[in-house]
Amino acid sequence: MRRFALIAVPYLWLLLLFLIPFVIVLKISLSDVALARPPYMPQLDLSTGWEGLKAFFAELDFENFTFLTTDDLYWKAYLSSLKIAAISTLLTLAVGYPIAYGMARAAPEWRPTLLMLVILPFWTSFLIRVYSWMGILSTEGVLNTVLLKIGIISEPLMIMNTPTAVYIGIVYTYLPFMVLPIYSALEKMDESLIEAAEDLGCSKLAAFWLVTWPLSKNGIVAGSFLVFIPALGEFVIPSLLGGSGTLMIGKVLWEEFFNNRDWPVASAVAVILLLILIVPIVLFQRNEQKAREAEG
Amino acid sequence: MAQTVFAPWTDPQQKPLIEFRNVTKRFGEFTAIDTLSLDIYEREFFALLGPSGCGKTTMMRMLAGFETISDGEIWLGGQEIGSIPPNKRPVNMMFQSYALFPHLSIWENIAFGLKRESRDKDAIAARVEEMLRLTRLTKFAKRKPHQISGGQRQRVALARSLAKAPKLLLLDEPLGALDKKLREETQFELMDIQEKTGTTFVIVTHDQEEAMTVASRIAVMDEGRLVQVATPPVIYEQPNSVYVAGFLGDVTVLEGKARKAGDVYELDWAEGQPPLRCVSPLTLSNGQTGYVAVRPEKVEIHRNKPEDDNVLRGKVIDIGYLGNLSTYHVELGNGQIIKAQNFNTERDTRRSFTWEDEVWVNWTDRCGVLLEG
Numbered sequence: 046m047r048r049f050a051l052i053a054v055p056y057l058w059l060l061l062l063f064l065i066p067f068v069i070v071l072k073i074s075l076s077d078v079a080l081a082r083p084p085y086m087p088q089l090d091l092s093t094g095w096e097g098l099k100a101f102f103a104e105l106d107f108e109n110f111t112f113l114t115t116d117d118l119y120w121k122a123y124l125s126s127l128k129i130a131a132i133s134t135l136l137t138l139a140v141g142y143p144i145a146y147g148m149a150r151a152a153p154e155w156r157p158t159l160l161m162l163v164i165l166p167f168w169t170s171f172l173i174r175v176y177s178w179m180g181i182l183s184t185e186g187v188l189n190t191v192l193l194k195i196g197i198i199s200e201p202l203m204i205m206n207t208p209t210a211v212y213i214g215i216v217y218t219y220l221p222f223m224v225l226p227i228y229s230a231l232e233k234m235d236e237s238l239i240e241a242a243e244d245l246g247c248s249k250l251a252a253f254w255l256v257t258w259p260l261s262k263n264g265i266v267a268g269s270f271l272v273f274i275p276a277l278g279e280f281v282i283p284s285l286l287g288g289s290g291t292l293m294i295g296k297v298l299w300e301e302f303f304n305n306r307d308w309p310v311a312s313a314v315a316v317i318l319l320l321i322l323i324v325p326i327v328l329f330q331r332n333e334q335k336a337r338e339a340e341g
Numbered sequence: 342m343a344q345t346v347f348a349p350w351t352d353p354q355q356k357p358l359i360e361f362r363n364v365t366k367r368f369g370e371f372t373a374i375d376t377l378s379l380d381i382y383e384r385e386f387f388a389l390l391g392p393s394g395c396g397k398t399t400m401m402r403m404l405a406g407f408e409t410i411s412d413g414e415i416w417l418g419g420q421e422i423g424s425i426p427p428n429k430r431p432v433n434m435m436f437q438s439y440a441l442f443p444h445l446s447i448w449e450n451i452a453f454g455l456k457r458e459s460r461d462k463d464a465i466a467a468r469v470e471e472m473l474r475l476t477r478l479t480k481f482a483k484r485k486p487h488q489i490s491g492g493q494r495q496r497v498a499l500a501r502s503l504a505k506a507p508k509l510l511l512l513d514e515p516l517g518a519l520d521k522k523l524r525e526e527t528q529f530e531l532m533d534i535q536e537k538t539g540t541t542f543v544i545v546t547h548d549q550e551e552a553m554t555v556a557s558r559i560a561v562m563d564e565g566r567l568v569q570v571a572t573p574p575v576i577y578e579q580p581n582s583v584y585v586a587g588f589l590g591d592v593t594v595l596e597g598k599a600r601k602a603g604d605v606y607e608l609d610w611a612e613g614q615p616p617l618r619c620v621s622p623l624t625l626s627n628g629q630t631g632y633v634a635v636r637p638e639k640v641e642i643h644r645n646k647p648e649d650d651n652v653l654r655g656k657v658i659d660i661g662y663l664g665n666l667s668t669y670h671v672e673l674g675n676g677q678i679i680k681a682q683n684f685n686t687e688r689d690t691r692r693s694f695t696w697e698d699e700v701w702v703n704w705t706d707r708c709g710v711l712l713e714g
Binding site: 235237238240241242243244245246247248251255256259260262339 | 405406407426427428432433434436437438440442443444453454457458485487501502505
């Protein structure tokens with residue numbers, strides 16, 4: 046009985062904060078848009094009894110999902126989001142791995158400090174940090190001013206409102222999510238493994254590829270998912286840094302909800318986004334489980 | 342069958358496989374190895390023995406190439422190896438933690454070094470199978486390191502380090518992680534494998550019993566210096582210092598003033614106690630401080646006063662019963678404690694001595710070792 050109660054807590058949590066909201070969103074996605082408050086039909090009215098319930102279900106349909114296939118804006122936005130998320134994940138890995146490696150190889154008394162420095166940006170609001178990137182990247186921004194002063198460039202770089210700015214924003218924001226799991230994988234690694242590899246004839250580079258890299262694989266996979274999953278639905282970074290030129294599904298979703306006030310279509314977009322995300326989430330869970338089994 | 346005794350170190354014609362020539366290793370201000378010279382010969386099972394921090398691990402890591410040499414030279418098989426990186430040395434090491442690659446199977450772990458030599462696949466497979474057979478691991482080839490026991494992991498580490506048929510195998514506390522019984526079995530297994538493969542083994546250990554069991558010669562180290570390098574019986578029976586006598590096995594050390602008395606030395610060591618007679622090849626001047634070290638198993642214990650050398654009277658204050666033998670702590674009139682050991686050769690006799698018994702202990706003039714300090 047106690048065991049049941051213990052397990053029930055997380056399930057109850059999921060039920061209240063995930064499953065029920067999801068059912069509501071799913072229901073809206075099957076409804077029709079209406080000039081009302083809330084702006085969709087039908088509404089569930091239990092006072093009319095069984096007949097009302099039957100009528101309610103009869104009015105639900107997949108119209109909105111069909112609509113998403115007719116306008117190529119949507120699938121282009123999904124594809125573009127996937128592309129941006131994938132490229133930013135690779136970039137974050139390229140930046141984050143050396144950081145994590147350096148931290149794990151640092152003297153043990155330095156590691157807590159380095160760890161804190163990685164987490165430090167979280168002490169400032171996410172929005173403020175993205176806004177400050179606008180200050181850095183814009184045409185009259187810090188970066189251009191400095192580069193012009195030094196004379197490296199003669200004309201300001203146009204970074205703001207391009208995909209490059211979005212990549213910079215995503216890599217910057219999600220870097221800790223990449224660094225921390227890789228660091229934790231590398232830190233656990235016994236340094237004598239590298240010595241053993243060298244002893245058995247590996248050069249330093251070969252020892253890295255044959256031992257360090259495969260042993261940090263779990264960290265790499267975990268970090269990549271932790272970056273890829275939120276980056277896919279990212280809304281703030283593309284809308285603040287990417288300008289109108291960057292198409293991402295998070296932005297489309299926001300516009301459907303708040304500009305068009307078309308809640309049913311927006312909900313359909315959200316449901317499909319969730320379905321797309323389920324694949325990497327399941328893969329991520331499987332990776333975590335495999336890592337746990339290997340340790341046990 | 343008559344066998345020639347393996348003792349290349351006594352033959353001046355033999356060229357050593359490893360030569361340390363005035364090697365010094367400093368870590369900042371700290372001198373870990375102090376102008377040390379040492380020769381190790383082919384097919385030896387050489388033990389570096391000492392307390393932690395004595396520099397034995399540093400010696401081994403210099404041989405493997407993980408530590409640079411501050412001063413001096415190390416020669417291996419007629420080649421100065423100071424500047425050769427670890428991956429280019431004909432030396433392999435078995436790590437204290439075993440350092441098995443957790444992402445590779447036992448088979449792949451053993452094949453790891455062979456693959457780096459880019460041999461052909463069949464040759465690698467044949468060599469791995471051979472190593473698996475040698476270490477009785479054939480059944481476990483497909484498992485990962487975390488799926489086998491500690492003793493099996495130890496054998497995998499050994500197989501992996503032997504696979505490349507190195508000129509020299511270094512073993513860093515190879516049995517430290519095993520329990521006592523398994524450790525004893527494995528000691529004999531190591532000796533067997535060493536003999537079969539004909540590889541030179543250098544083992545680092547702080548366990549004196551282990552060193553005594555496996556080694557052809559032992560180097561006892563202290564604070565970066567070699568105190569004594571000799572075969573196990575010599576180290577045990579003819580230690581050259583109080584440090585070595587105390588480090589290996591149990592011993593009672595008595596300090597006094599030496600005096601030549603005919604063929605033997607006599608050591609005046611305490612008021613009211615007879616001088617201790619001791620045969621020694623050393624030359625000590627009259628009145629020089631000397632020590633007599635005597636092993637418990639060489640001290641006899643009697644109820645009645647025997648007619649012999651070095652007879653001392655005392656009282657049993659402690660008995661350590663080990664089953665096969667008993668150690669008696671006998672306190673003399675002046676408070677000095679002498680340890681005496683008796684074999685319990687009969688099963689049902691009541692123990693001949695018990696607490697508070699007045700007894701006599703003695704040892705012959707050949708049983709004690711005279712030391713200079």
